Amino acid sequence: MINQLLLRFKLLKDDKTLIIVMTLMALGLTLVFSSSMSGNYRPEVMLVDSDNTSESREFINELKLSRLLRYTETDEANAIKNIETGMSIGGLVIDQGFSDMMRNGKEINLSILRSKDSIELIQLRSDVQTTAFKFMSKFKTADMTVDIIKGEGFKVVEDELFEETYALSTYYWRYRNPFNLNSQVMDAQKDWAYNPMIHYLIGFTLFFSTFTIVFVGSDILKEKQQKTWQRKLVSPVSNTVIISSLLIVTFIVGMLQVGIIVLIGNYFLDINWGMNIGLMLIVFAAFVYAFTAIGLVVAGLAKTIEQLGAIVPIILVSSAMLGGTMWPLEIIQSKILLTLANLMPHKWAMQIISQTSAYGLNVSNFITSVLVLIAMGTVYLLIGLKLSKRHVY
Numbered sequence: 001m002i003n004q005l006l007l008r009f010k011l012l013k014d015d016k017t018l019i020i021v022m023t024l025m026a027l028g029l030t031l032v033f034s035s036s037m038s039g040n041y042r043p044e045v046m047l048v049d050s051d052n053t054s055e056s057r058e059f060i061n062e063l064k065l066s067r068l069l070r071y072t073e074t075d076e077a078n079a080i081k082n083i084e085t086g087m088s089i090g091g092l093v094i095d096q097g098f099s100d101m102m103r104n105g106k107e108i109n110l111s112i113l114r115s116k117d118s119i120e121l122i123q124l125r126s127d128v129q130t131t132a133f134k135f136m137s138k139f140k141t142a143d144m145t146v147d148i149i150k151g152e153g154f155k156v157v158e159d160e161l162f163e164e165t166y167a168l169s170t171y172y173w174r175y176r177n178p179f180n181l182n183s184q185v186m187d188a189q190k191d192w193a194y195n196p197m198i199h200y201l202i203g204f205t206l207f208f209s210t211f212t213i214v215f216v217g218s219d220i221l222k223e224k225q226q227k228t229w230q231r232k233l234v235s236p237v238s239n240t241v242i243i244s245s246l247l248i249v250t251f252i253v254g255m256l257q258v259g260i261i262v263l264i265g266n267y268f269l270d271i272n273w274g275m276n277i278g279l280m281l282i283v284f285a286a287f288v289y290a291f292t293a294i295g296l297v298v299a300g301l302a303k304t305i306e307q308l309g310a311i312v313p314i315i316l317v318s319s320a321m322l323g324g325t326m327w328p329l330e331i332i333q334s335k336i337l338l339t340l341a342n343l344m345p346h347k348w349a350m351q352i353i354s355q356t357s358a359y360g361l362n363v364s365n366f367i368t369s370v371l372v373l374i375a376m377g378t379v380y381l382l383i384g385l386k387l388s389k390r391h392v393y
Contacts, residue, residue: 018211018212018215019212019253019257022208022209022211022212022257023208023212023257023260023261025204025208026201026204026205026207026208026209026261027204027261027264029200029204042066042067042068042069042070043069043070043088043089043120043123043124044069044070044071044072044082044087044088044089045069045070045071045072045088045089045090045091045092045124046072046074046078046079046082046083046088046090046091046092046113047060047063047071047072047073047074047079047091047092047094048073048074048075048076048079048091048092048093048094049073049094050076050093050094050095050096051094051095051096051097051098051099053098053099054099055098055099055102055103055139056094056098056099058135059094059098059131059132059135060073060094062131062134062135063092063127063128063131066127066131068123068127069120069123069124069127071092072088076093079091079093079113080113083113083114083115084115086115089114089118089120089121089124090112090113090114090115090120090121090124091112091113091114092110092111092112092113092124092128093110093111093112093113094110095109095110095111102136102139103143108132108136110128110132112124112125112128117331117332117333118327118331119327119328119331121331122328122330122331141165142163142165145161145165146161146165149161198271198353198354198357199328199350199354201261201265201269201271202325202349202350202353202354203320203324203325203326203346203350204325205258205261205262206287206320206323206325206346206349206350207316207320207325207326207346208257209254209257209258209288209291210291210294210316210319210320211312211316212253212254212257213250213253213254213288213291213292213295214291214294214295214298214299214312214316215295215312220246220296220299220300220388221299221302221304221305221308222305225304225305243296243385243388246296247292247293247296247381250292250295251285251288251289251292254288254291254292255281255284255285255288258281258284258287258288259281259284262277262280262281262284263277271357279361279366280353282370283349283352283353283366283369283370283373284349286349286369286370286373286374286377287345287346287348287349287373289373289374289377290345290373290374290376290377290380291345291377292377293376293377293378293379293380293381293383293384294345294377294380294384295384296380296381296384296385296387296388297380297383297384297387298311298312298315299384299387299388300383300384300386300387300388301387319344319345319346320344320346322337322340322341322343322344322346322347323341323344323345323346323347323350324341324346324347324350324351325346325350328354329341329347329350329351345373345376345377348369348372348373348376349369349373351365351369352365352366352369352370
């Protein structure tokens with residue numbers, strides 16, 4: 001076994017360029033995509049005021065205080081044009097009757113214009129909901145204040161009192177929050193916080209590592225074409241040792257590539273994964289195990305190196321897209337695509353790491369994701385071992 005492993009490691013010199021390039025691409029694209037989501041960049045949102053009342057104007061002023069999005073007022077025709085041409089991520093329409101809904105205490109209805117789903121639209125919905133909640137809170141505070149003072153028998157000018165109370169509420173919301181929240185993190189070295197770079201780093205790490213794993217694991221196909229595989233089978237070395245050495249080396253290469261990126265993210269990009277690095281590596285180990293087995297299956301299905309080079313990109317890119325490495329699965333509404341995502345190892349690795357980095361470690365979800373990845377890898381491994389017995393002439 002030792003000699004077979006040493007031989008496999010020596011043969012890695014033929015794949016060293018692939019390993020280095022895939023690692024650098026994962027890091028490079030992470031920096032490029034994450035930088036576009038940080039800094040002073042604020043996506044533009046078209047804002048259409050169909051109500052055109054003092055209440056809607058005040059709501060618009062609240063929206064324009066957003067630090068996430070840049071709201072630009074326009075008419076509906078121009079808004080649709082900008083959205084269709086991709087100049088804006090979407091639009092928000094304040095429908096007629098907005099002020100009446102506010103005064104009557106009814107639920108506010110707002111319309112969002114969009115041409116496609118995106119991460120920015122999730123930000124838009126969240127931003128509008130937060131602003132609407134704050135706006136309604138101030139409005140109801142002023143309205144209730146007027147009712148209470150009138151109920152006590154004081155003679156007041158309702159409109160003036162309402163405006164004065166609303167202005168005071170605005171002042172306290174903006175400069176002196178109406179409440180303070182004290183929090184303390186127990187038994188933790190540092191608190192966790194969501195970082196937009198995390199999704200890209202995890203996604204590109206999983207995506208590019210699969211190329212390395214599959215192509216390194218497909219050396220079995222190269223040996224079959226060169227007749228080396230057949231000579232090994234008739235040698236005193238058992239078939240189990242030959243296959244095991246290939247799988248072990250492939251697994252180690254995949255873990256080294258993933259481990260390097262995780263450590264760079266932790267120590268140089270200041271990413272807080274929300275859990276111990278050891279637990280992180282367990283998740284990645286289960287993922288690498290699954291794709292090591294998938295690589296064995298792909299190598300067994302292909303008959304030539306050229307055939308392998310043609311089908312691997314199709315399989316890896318499509319599985320990565322379905323698994324949510326390119327975009328969050330939360331923006332996908334198709335039940336078919338979401339069902340297919342459950343069959344992709346990427347989805348289970350992305351899900352547990354993303355959720356943990358944002359919300360903290362959930363032991364039950366962690367164990368479930370790892371077991372699913374191991375189960376997938378075991379199924380593919382059994383299929384790959386069966387296919388590896390095929391000969392290529």
